[in-house]
Amino acid sequence: MKRFKKRMATIKVILMTLEDSPYHWTPLMKKVLKSSTPWIAQSTLDWLRREGYIERPSRGHYFLTEKGELLLETLS
Numbered sequence: 001m002k003r004f005k006k007r008m009a010t011i012k013v014i015l016m017t018l019e020d021s022p023y024h025w026t027p028l029m030k031k032v033l034k035s036s037t038p039w040i041a042q043s044t045l046d047w048l049r050r051e052g053y054i055e056r057p058s059r060g061h062y063f064l065t066e067k068g069e070l071l072l073e074t075l076s
Contacts, residue, residue, distance in 0.1 A: 008075070010036040010044045015064060015072040018054060022063035 010032060017023060017031050032041040045062070048054045053068035064072070 006036060006040060007044060010040050011048065012072070012075050014041075014045060014048060015053065015068055015075070018062060018064040018068070019072060022061055025060040025062065028062060 013032050013035055014028070017028060028045075029038075029041060032045075036044075045054070048068070049056055049062075051067075052065055053071055054062050055065055056062050
């Protein structure tokens, strides 16, 4: 259960960070790593991208999709 809570918190941090504007990978990870481990942060970012909650139009640049906005509303 502890791992699940940590993963959900990481999802929320990533989505909230991307809510206002697109982010490059390094500043995004610096924010996420304040409350998560590197493994959880990267695997969560990959999962969010695969599921269509965030997009990466070019290498290292991430932004929130409409689907991601709906998930963020649900988590808030």
